[in-house]
Amino acid sequence: MTTQVISNGRTSRECRSRMTIGVGEKCSVTTARHFLGSREQKSQAFTYSSTAIVLHWVIAALILVNVVLGFGANYVPDEYVRQFVDLHKSVGITVLGLAILRILWRLMHKPPLLPTSYSPFEQLAAHSVHWMLYVLIFAIPVSGWLHDSAWKEAATHPVFLYGIIPWPRISWIQNIEPTTKERLHTILFNIHVYLNYALYLLLALHIVGALKHQFWDGEAELQRMIPPRRR
Numbered sequence: 383m384t385t386q387v388i389s390n391g392r393t394s395r396e397c398r399s400r401m402t403i404g405v406g407e408k409c410s411v412t413t414a415r416h417f418l419g420s421r422e423q424k425s426q427a428f429t430y431s432s433t434a435i436v437l438h439w440v441i442a443a444l445i446l447v448n449v450v451l452g453f454g455a456n457y458v459p460d461e462y463v464r465q466f467v468d469l470h471k472s473v474g475i476t477v478l479g480l481a482i483l484r485i486l487w488r489l490m491h492k493p494p495l496l497p498t499s500y501s502p503f504e505q506l507a508a509h510s511v512h513w514m515l516y517v518l519i520f521a522i523p524v525s526g527w528l529h530d531s532a533w534k535e536a537a538t539h540p541v542f543l544y545g546i547i548p549w550p551r552i553s554w555i556q557n558i559e560p561t562t563k564e565r566l567h568t569i570l571f572n573i574h575v576y577l578n579y580a581l582y583l584l585l586a587l588h589i590v591g592a593l594k595h596q597f598w599d600g601e602a603e604l605q606r607m608i609p610p611r612r613r
């Protein structure tokens with residue numbers, strides 16, 4: 383069946399309704415044979431898969447929880463500090479596992495197209511921020527794990543994820559001579575903290591960009607990352 387699409391992949395019906403058409407987006411109709419024929423195909427072209435959506439929101443929620451736990455450990459009474467830090471490590475290692483899955487998923491799947499109404503600068507900025515976020519969701523837990531492995535009391539405080547699953551320290555760090563290890567412990571903590579600062583900055587850009595596209599440009603930006611039933 384012949385389907386009419388405009389140059390940026392919108393169907394002619396969308397052009398007519400203008401519900402999903404961005405400001406400044408042209409509706410010059412061309413004809414294509416098999417492109418975006420069904421509702422399902424159209425949805426696949428512009429939205430993330432369920433796997434990507436679940437990983438995105440679970441990782442985002444766990445990172446938020448872990449920032450609260452990481453900072454919270456500085457402010458809670460002494461008797462709760464260990465519980466906070468231990469839970470922080472468990473959640474952080476969970477994020478590491480999910481981040482690896484997310485990055486593998488991303489390497490094996492093409493993300494949905496960005497609307498062509500986005501300027502080349504916006505497209506480049508969006509892709510750059512996404513890749514830097516992938517790096518950070520991996521590097522932050524790894525830096526925490528390295529920092530924790532350099533802790534002088536690591537041997538007497540083994541890690542059990544959620545109090546149940548034994549989790550190893552990185553042995554070559556544990557075996558470093560104590561004075562150097564203590565210095566490394568401090569350096570790795572600073573790296574952990576500064577990577578978190580970078581995360582806050584990139585998250586702010588990511589969120590401001592998404593909100594700008596949604597509410598200023600009138601694009602269905604947030605719908606790309608929510609489950610189909612809720613769209």
Ligand code: HEM
Binds near residue numbers: 452467
């Ligand atoms: C989602 C991943 C993670 C995030 C977002 C995160 C974030 C943070 C933040 C915001 C702090 C507080 C920094 C400060 O006090 O200025 C912190 C501290 C810390 N993090 Fe992480 N972290 C993550 C993963 C991990 C992992 C996987 C480990 C270890 C296995 C870890 C070990 C630590 C330790 C030991 C501290 C110091 C806590 C204290 O003694 O007060 N982190 N982290």
